[in-house]
Every structure is written in C-alpha cells, then in structure tokens.
Amino acid sequence: MLFISCNNEDIAxxxxxxxxxxxxxxxxNSQEMSAWQTxxxxxxxxxxxxxxxxxxPDVSGIDNRVKTVGSVNIAGYKNPHLDELLGKADQYSEVKDRKQYYDEVQKILS
Incomplete structure (x- = not known):
C-alpha cells in the first residue's frame, strides 16, 4: 500500500x-508527497x-474526493447524480438546508 510518508505510517x-x-x-511503501502524487x-x-x-466539520470537503472532477478523486469515481446533489448542497450555507442533499449522498456512498 502506497502512502505519504510525512505522518501516515501509524495509520498505514x-x-x-x-x-x-x-x-x-x-x-x-511510504513515499514523499511529490513521488506519491506522480x-x-x-x-x-x-x-x-x-x-x-x-x-x-464541514462535509463539503468530500467534493474533492468523490465528485467526477474532484481534485483528489484518485479512484476515478463517477456518478452524475452524486455530482448534482453535491452541487445543490453547495448552494446553501445553513446545515438544515444542505442536510437533505448530504443524506442522499451518504446513501449513495454507503
């Protein structure tokens, strides 16, 4: 298993x-960040x-990991419906307004 060497050895x-x-x-197999990225x-x-x-605590950070165009979507996960839900959730700042979208995202990812 490749992992970034800076502080992940215990977890690995x-x-x-x-x-x-x-x-x-x-x-x-630990790698320095630049080698791991490559x-x-x-x-x-x-x-x-x-x-x-x-x-x-803001769940919106998951966007980068699971959105089709997420900057660290290293698995290449692609789900247009999930992308749509995340986009709708991003339109709101109040947790109560975003909850319905993230509840559905959780169902898809679990």
Missing part, C-alpha cells in the same frame, strides 16, 4: 494489521493507497 500500519486478520497481506494522481500506478487528511 494499523490498516495493514487489520487486513492481515482477514487474510490480506499488504506491503507498506505515482497515484498522474500515472494511476497503484493497487491500493491511502489518502488521509480531511478534517471536518
């Missing part, structure tokens, strides 16, 4: 240990990777 180790319990063995985001040369770092 825990993921590997948990997967080992399920019979899946991972070889951990290999993952540009070359798409990976089987499994880890992208950490999103902190809430």
């Amino acid at each position: 180790t825990i993921v590997a240990e948990n997967l080992e319990k399920a019979g899946i063995r991972l070889k951990l 290999k993952i985001m540009y070359d798409k040369n990976f089987s499994i990777t880890m992208l950490a770092g999103y902190q809430g």
Whole structure:
C-alpha cells in the first residue's frame, strides 16, 4: 500500500494489521508527497493507497474526493447524480438546508 510518508505510517500500519486478520497481506511503501502524487494522481500506478487528511466539520470537503472532477478523486469515481446533489448542497450555507442533499449522498456512498 502506497502512502505519504510525512505522518501516515501509524495509520498505514494499523490498516495493514487489520487486513492481515482477514487474510490480506499488504506491503507498506511510504513515499514523499511529490513521488506519491506522480505515482497515484498522474500515472494511476497503484493497487491500493491511502489518502488521509480531511478534517471536518464541514462535509463539503468530500467534493474533492468523490465528485467526477474532484481534485483528489484518485479512484476515478463517477456518478452524475452524486455530482448534482453535491452541487445543490453547495448552494446553501445553513446545515438544515444542505442536510437533505448530504443524506442522499451518504446513501449513495454507503
């Protein structure tokens, strides 16, 4: 599993240990950010990777990870309906107004 070396080794180790319990063995491979970006985001040369770092509480940050044109949509996920829901949610600033859209997003992604 490729991961960014700056501060993710502990998390990567825990993921590997948990997967080992399920019979899946991972070889951990830490990369500096620029090498990781080249290999993952540009070359798409990976089987499994880890992208950490999103902190809430505003859920709109998920856009970059799951929108078709998201800047860190490294999996290449594409769902026009999800894109539409995220776009509608972004039109509002109040949580109560955005909730219906994010509830539907959660159903799609779960």
